[in-house]
Amino acid sequence: MPDQIFEYAPAPESRAIVDIAPSYGLFIDGEFREAAGGKVFKTVSPATEEVLSEVAQADGEDVEAAVRAARAAFPGWSGLPGTERAKYIFRIARILQERARELAVLETLDNGKPIRETRDADLPLVAAHFFYYAGWADKLEHAGLGPDPRPLGVAGQVIPWNFPLLMLAWKIAPALATGNTVVLKPAETTPLSALFFADVCRQAGLPRGVVNIITGDGATGAALVAHPDIDKVAFTGSTAVGKAIARTVAGTRKKLTLELGGKGANIVFDDAPVDQAVEGIVNGIYFNQGQVCCAGSRLLVQESVQDELLDALKRRLRTLRVGDPMDKNTDVGAINSAEQLARIEELADSGEAEGAERWSAPCELPGNGYWFAPTLFTGVSQAHRIAREEIFGPVLSVLTFRTPDEAVAKANNTPYGLSAGIWTEKGSRILSMANKLRAGVVWANTFNKFDPTSPFGGYKESGFGREGGRHGLEAYLDVR
Template sequence: MAKNKKTEAELPKSGPLFDYAPAPESPAAAGEIATSYGHFIGGEFVDSSGSEALKTVNPATEQVLAEFAQGTEEDVERAVKAARKAFGDWSALPGSERAKYLYRIARIIQERSRELAVLESIDNGKPIKETRDFDLPMVAAWFFYYAGWADKLDYAGFGPNPRPVGVAAQVIPWNFPLMMLAWKIAPALATGNTVVLKPAETTPLTALRFAEICRQAGLPKGVVNIITGDGRTGAALTAHPDVNKVAFTGSTNVGRSIARQLAGSRKKLSLELGGKAANIVFDDAPIDQAVEGIVNGIFFNQGHVCCAGSRLLVQESIQDELLEALKRRMATLRLGDPLDKNTDIGAINSAAQLARITELTAAGEAEGAERWAPACELPSAGYWFKPTIFTGVSQAHRIAQEEIFGPVLSVLTFRTPDEAVAKANNTPFGLSAGIWTEKGSRILWMADKLKAGVVWANTFNKFDPTSPFGGYKESGYGREGGRHGLEPYLNVEARDV
């Protein structure tokens, strides 16, 4: 044994400790993907009234997966009418009866989780281990949780006899297609509303597969309607006069447009928009634990996360030590096939998003920040971007102020807690923040001073259906999750709809 032992000088100096063979999930597990899709209206798949079709592609290969309908104003009208027609009977059901449907949907999602996880990875580009181990468990958990609220609304703290608002128009983004669907639909149905949902134009497939689950669960026709299309369809939906509630997750610019559009109307509105979260590391933080939190905070889902920790604020005295450890960890990240179970970083969702990331990183270099990325071979097809960090970043740099929505981390330093708070709050956004320190009193002090809807302590990107999520300032308003997530779908004044 002794003579086979390598000396320290003979051991590899860099790279992953273990080398894994590819372990791809079978694309066939996603089930049959139709060549073209219409809308799901009134419990049936129907053709669009228009002839325009869009295509969704696999971002890892640029292969066209399917065509889907570009929703027209007439399609929106049909979907809203179907939801309005279903509202009377659905809202009149006892909460315990609505709960049965939600529980059934949750169980079907669990039963079909492998199929849905693979389909999500193919259409979105995120690694299968994320869709399998995070997205799908969260989706099922959201339906289970709100099923439990359906017969307890009188005790939710929103007054006696809270009533549903009516028809909810919901527009969701492409970064967590199925999870954002669950965040919107589960509380809406639990509170007795009906839904018209529009998925993002780059990731419609799991929403359309969810329509099949609604039929499998025996959900009454018209309670959930799904129309596809781009921003034109979304604008027509949110502007429809017979919609009572609008829920939007997406860019700040579109959120502003919707807010202007609905100003003066009686429609309820909740917006979950962009972010530029600060991940703040103090000199007493456990370095290795903090590094894992930093990596999870910015490289999870390729950085396509509204609450991503895209600004690292590190106390000046430990900057060199932390960055050295961070670079070592980044060198072990595996970029490649999203269906490979070993992959850490998948494909960027679209060519347009890749162009946005490329533009902002070029601006970072032009403004004087120093760029670093580990050695990494990018696939020849698809949309890819290396995990990247910038040092020497000032608060005036675009990469410190604008949401990149990609695997790019800007590093700034601070000396005192007051300076950390000032720099963390120096952003138009206010969605999330992270604090790394061993002092509980400092955590509480920082959390009180930070202008962020969610503050994580010695962790990052932790979600639970019982906990509310949402932002301040240009990150939007309203909360999703927890008891708070019921309020946007309830008319607490008990007016008739």
């Protein structure tokens, strides 16, 4: 028996729990309808390239209809007593909990991320977010945002594909709690969970027009943020698109919050709790295939412990299980799209071309779908593209430092400022580093932790505004 290897047999989650229709329309004014232009596009499972469904491609006319529906619903929704608005949102939270497994499976199919993550991270956080903001709906005057905070009106929201339903929750929950109505556009490659959310709204009895979901591509999103009758734009996505949106809303009264890219530094000192630091590094860059804006994509390790840490890290990476996202034992799933895979490959190749040393965990990648083995680069300098540009994939750039000051200087040496990690057993050093790091979220001796009560958002080109917590309300309120 000792000669035998403990191979985990496939443990696939059942797909039967979710029923995906062959096609979906736009959810406007409480009902599904085809796009005005009749156009549709396909959404595929990135793990298999199987077509999951066809969804409507919204154009300007559809945006117009959705904004009109949201505008029409606004007086009623914002006029409801907060206590009553709260109950709708609590209902949504509960229904999301009830349907959590179904939605987790759906999200895994459409996004390619492991079922372990959708089941244990995404969906619990989604429900928690609605539950948290539901409670705010009738307490806004106590939020410390002035005596008479008022809803803005119609919020136009555009979200990314990396955490489709969670990003929806981060956008819709505070918007509804504060009395706004919304038009939300999910990402082109992951539209399904938002469309299922529309059904959750139906089950919750949410008044028509309060939540409108329009699917489409970048042009749809651009039309939405440019629409003259929206009062608020909330966007999560790339910094390039964020800048374009900032230009679009310049000179208007639209309130804007942006949650954009990052190039987070995960700083490991020689006195770090090394086993947990390794876990934190892995969680920091390989969680969700590294497709996380706050990923710890730059490992800054104190030079004196570099070898020891890298040995431990590589040993750990060999145990990562890459493959079928529906398998409950999969740690790293598929890259979300061919386009994203191409970008990761291009940047990884540049790392090699620029002289960094590439190492990938040995793993067999499936033949179909979009895959990239967990990879790290050593010998990276701040001048390398892989140390500066957001890769948004499972690629770690390892840099070294000698002193705390050098670590701070390198960590802050980026136009981004979303997240940072600190690993050391010395408390005073943690607090000193945390003070000096120019990042909106600092994880000390942990990484990639999220909670509805905890404000999240960036410094510098990582965007502005905060999502989560009391701070997250401000983005949807006129507090003057």
